[in-house]
Amino acid sequence: MERKSSRFAAIIFTVFVLIGVVGCAKPKVQLQVSRDRLQQGEDVRVSWTSKDAKAVALNGKPVDKTGAQVFNPDNTTTFTVVGTRGKKEARDSKVVAVTPRPARPSISISADQEAINRGQSTTLRWTSNNADRVTISELGTVPSSGSRVVSPSQSITYNATATGAGGTENASARVTVTEDAAPGERPRTTSGINPTIAAMFNQRVQSVYFELDKADLTPESQDKLRRGAQWLTEGPNRTITFRIEGNCDPRGTEEYNIGLGERRAQVAKEFLTTLGVEGSRIQTVSYGKERASGASEGSPGQSPSWAHDRRDDFIYISGGTPRNP
Amino acid sequence: MTYRTYRAYAAKSVSDMKTRAAIGLAAILAVMLPAFSIGEARQETPPPQEDLRKQIGTIIVTPGNGPNLAISDFIARSAGLETAVSIFNQVLWADLEFAAVSGLVGKSLYPKTLVPDPASLKFDEWSADPVKADYVAFGNLQNTGGAISADTFLYDVKTRQQLIASRHTGDTRRIAHEFADEIVKLLTGRDGIATSKVAYVAGDSIRVMDYDGFNQRAFASDGPIVRFPQFSPDGRYLAYVSFKTGVPNIVVRSAEGGLIGGTSFTSTTTSPTISPSGQLAFSSAIGGDGSMEIYVSNLDGSGARRLTRTSKRINISPRWNPQTGREIAFISDRAGTPQVYVMDSSGANQRPLIARGGQADSPSWSPDGRYLAFTYGGAGSFQVFVADVASGQLVQLTSQGRNESPTWSPDSRHVSFQSNRSGRWEVWQAHIDGTGQRQLTRGGGRSPTWAK
Numbered sequence: 001m002e003r004k005s006s007r008f009a010a011i012i013f014t015v016f017v018l019i020g021v022v023g024c025a026k027p028k029v030q031l032q033v034s035r036d037r038l039q040q041g042e043d044v045r046v047s048w049t050s051k052d053a054k055a056v057a058l059n060g061k062p063v064d065k066t067g068a069q070v071f072n073p074d075n076t077t078t079f080t081v082v083g084t085r086g087k088k089e090a091r092d093s094k095v096v097a098v099t100p101r102p103a104r105p106s107i108s109i110s111a112d113q114e115a116i117n118r119g120q121s122t123t124l125r126w127t128s129n130n131a132d133r134v135t136i137s138e139l140g141t142v143p144s145s146g147s148r149v150v151s152p153s154q155s156i157t158y159n160a161t162a163t164g165a166g167g168t169e170n171a172s173a174r175v176t177v178t179e180d181a182a183p184g185e186r187p188r189t190t191s192g193i194n195p196t197i198a199a200m201f202n203q204r205v206q207s208v209y210f211e212l213d214k215a216d217l218t219p220e221s222q223d224k225l226r227r228g229a230q231w232l233t234e235g236p237n238r239t240i241t242f243r244i245e246g247n248c249d250p251r252g253t254e255e256y257n258i259g260l261g262e263r264r265a266q267v268a269k270e271f272l273t274t275l276g277v278e279g280s281r282i283q284t285v286s287y288g289k290e291r292a293s294g295a296s297e298g299s300p301g302q303s304p305s306w307a308h309d310r311r312d313d314f315i316y317i318s319g320g321t322p323r324n325p
Numbered sequence: 326m327t328y329r330t331y332r333a334y335a336a337k338s339v340s341d342m343k344t345r346a347a348i349g350l351a352a353i354l355a356v357m358l359p360a361f362s363i364g365e366a367r368q369e370t371p372p373p374q375e376d377l378r379k380q381i382g383t384i385i386v387t388p389g390n391g392p393n394l395a396i397s398d399f400i401a402r403s404a405g406l407e408t409a410v411s412i413f414n415q416v417l418w419a420d421l422e423f424a425a426v427s428g429l430v431g432k433s434l435y436p437k438t439l440v441p442d443p444a445s446l447k448f449d450e451w452s453a454d455p456v457k458a459d460y461v462a463f464g465n466l467q468n469t470g471g472a473i474s475a476d477t478f479l480y481d482v483k484t485r486q487q488l489i490a491s492r493h494t495g496d497t498r499r500i501a502h503e504f505a506d507e508i509v510k511l512l513t514g515r516d517g518i519a520t521s522k523v524a525y526v527a528g529d530s531i532r533v534m535d536y537d538g539f540n541q542r543a544f545a546s547d548g549p550i551v552r553f554p555q556f557s558p559d560g561r562y563l564a565y566v567s568f569k570t571g572v573p574n575i576v577v578r579s580a581e582g583g584l585i586g587g588t589s590f591t592s593t594t595t596s597p598t599i600s601p602s603g604q605l606a607f608s609s610a611i612g613g614d615g616s617m618e619i620y621v622s623n624l625d626g627s628g629a630r631r632l633t634r635t636s637k638r639i640n641i642s643p644r645w646n647p648q649t650g651r652e653i654a655f656i657s658d659r660a661g662t663p664q665v666y667v668m669d670s671s672g673a674n675q676r677p678l679i680a681r682g683g684q685a686d687s688p689s690w691s692p693d694g695r696y697l698a699f700t701y702g703g704a705g706s707f708q709v710f711v712a713d714v715a716s717g718q719l720v721q722l723t724s725q726g727r728n729e730s731p732t733w734s735p736d737s738r739h740v741s742f743q744s745n746r747s748g749r750w751e752v753w754q755a756h757i758d759g760t761g762q763r764q765l766t767r768g769g770g771r772s773p774t775w776a777k
Contacts, residue, residue, distance in 0.1 A: 133749060143528035149549060251705035253686035253729055254772070255553060255596050256656055256663050258573065259608065259617040259639035262593045266615040266637070284610065285572045286593045290550055
């Protein structure tokens with residue numbers, strides 16, 4: 001009996017010792033981060049494990065005893081996991097250094113007049129911040145801020161793109177081109193631009209396109225010019241004067257391309273004069289590759305493209321008699 | 326501003342110096358330039374080019390192949406000049422490094438003793454191992470009545486002779502440039518380039534900067550597009566193209582910005598160049614026969630006279646020989662693709678200078694009239710080449726990215742050009758042998774023109 005009670009006491013004692021050891025064990029925690037430096041906007045995965053902890057908190061917030069969370073810190077952050085058991089506590093920390101993200105570029109673009117009559121012009125104005133490169137559809141690469149006079153022949157949306165270390169941002173401005181001017185709204189210029197005639201001119205005399213390094217008219221361009229010449233030599237249209245603007249794609253050199261653009265304007269002028277359009281009615285000018293915006297060959301109908309860049313534009317200046325609509 | 330208090334160098338010491346320099350120069354090995362190669366079907370086999378390479382290789386002094394110059398850091402003699410002294414030392418070193426008229430002895434080898442004035446100069450310390458300098462430049466900066474002055478000295482430490490003792494007052498960068506030029510003049514007998522300037526196109530305006538890319542400042546905005554600036558050979562005038570009227574025309578201004586004149590034609594008129602005697606040449610479609618032709622006129626654009634007569638061809642990019650004023654180089658596609666031509670400034674004797682197929686543009690004479698740099702290539706890939714005018718031999722100056730529109734330093738030893746190797750067009754600079762390439766603009770730049 002005595003022997004039995006002493007064995008019982010030994011068991012009780014052992015149990016108490018075990019409870020004591022386990023119950024008073026110091027908790028352990030361990031914290032890991034997937035990366036210790038990142039750029040603002042990037043994610044970091046924080047994972048932790050604990051042992052012998054009754055409660056675990058990550059940066060003060062209760063969390064599972066073992067787990068992981070993904071963070072997207074804006075600033076350098078210290079992640080601390082704290083495991084507690086009674087009054088005993090263990091902690092582990094890791095610092096994640098966050099470098100600020102390069103400032104995101106911003107851009108805005110507007111047109112002084114959002115609606116113009118065909119043949120009129122308006123001024124596009126744009127400003128950008130934090131951009132290394134600004135491009136505008138139709139205009140190509142442009143200064144980071146600036147303005148450009150445009151005279152679109154049809155309604156068009158100018159898409160501006162600012163690209164910088166912080167990403168890309170877009171903005172656009174739409175210019176609506178109307179065929180008819182309301183009475184009294186006709187632009188009063190010395191050459192007396194008549195929007196009705198200008199609009200008809202743009203329909204009848206259309207841009208022609210060229211092959212690489214060539215200033216020869218393709219059969220298709222000749223057909224276009226024949227149709228144009230027929231209209232230009234009809235009745236009152238014989239008083240119309242206009243300008244041919246020659247353009248090149250961006251692959252050649254700048255100075256020579258001014259010459260090539262001029263040749264392109266001149267061949268169209270020569271062809272039109274053989275069809276009875278007096279040379280005195282035609283001005284020519286070259287923009288070289290100033291307006292080039294293509295980055296690949298593409299096709300004439302597709303802008304931006306090199307094929308579209310290599311062209312003559314025809315711009316109405318004056319003359320003709322307005323017809324009743 | 327330069328005020329020379331004293332300068333003494335015996336005729337003998339100068340001739341010694343020159344002999345030593347000449348021996349150094351003669352020893353220079355020609356720098357192997359990238360071989361001339363453009364994949365064009367019509368290209369001929371290039372002639373041997375050893376001669377031109379060798380010639381060019383002697384122009385730029387590489388370390389160990391010329392006299393050795395040590396530049397002891399200048400000392401501030403007044404309080405508050407720490408920044409100025411640091412800028413002065415940086416500018417002086419960079420100027421003489423780019424000038425490449427001597428080897429520069431690395432500062433880590435210099436004696437610890439500071440040398441603010443001649444009394445502190447211990448000749449043996451500088452002439453002996455490890456410095457082994459032939460010349461030592463040194464001096465001090467001080468505040469003189471609100472302005473910064475530099476007392477500047479150059480000594481030949483082997484013969485123990487004073488070569489330069491002068492004072493420069495004014496803007497810190499400027500006075501460092503002036504002293505650098507003074508040293509170059511003394512070592513070579515020729516004017517340095519440290520106070521020269523470069524005009525260039527940035528966006529839609531023309532800007533001017535110091536030759537080392539600093540002090541970028543506005544020159545002119547003239548309508549929606551301005552292009553192709555060209556200084557007159559004496560740097561007094563700048564001509565360029567403006568699209569202000571809707572038709573490109575020439576504008577001529579004084580280097581200070583005042584309007585001198587220009588053309589006002591109703592046909593495309595472009596690519597101005599100014600002769601040493603102040604005449605203008607340009608390319609224009611005013612002839613009315615479907616071609617771009619070269620014209621000469623008075624500086625204000627009046628009295629235009631036609632020089633080329635082709636039919637339905639492009640004659641463009643004229644450049645007047647700045648040395649003789651008697652020839653005009655230009656680009657013509659009269660025989661097919663655009664090539665470099667030369668004619669007398671009367672229009673007589675039109676002949677191809679370099680005709681090898683491919684496409685050439687934007688020629689530029691060196692101010693001494695010996696070399697012609699130009700853009701050459703095809704299929705969207707262009708590089709700057711240098712041709713020896715007398716022999717027609719070529720060397721390629723650039724190879725990274727696209728490189729175009731070269732212009733020469735006033736001493737005919739360096740070239741500036743536009744390159745897109747950084748991702749967009751910027752103005753760059755290199756020695757005539759293609760070494761020492763450095764970027765001058767960071768915010769975009771094209772069509773540089775370099776003048777005194």
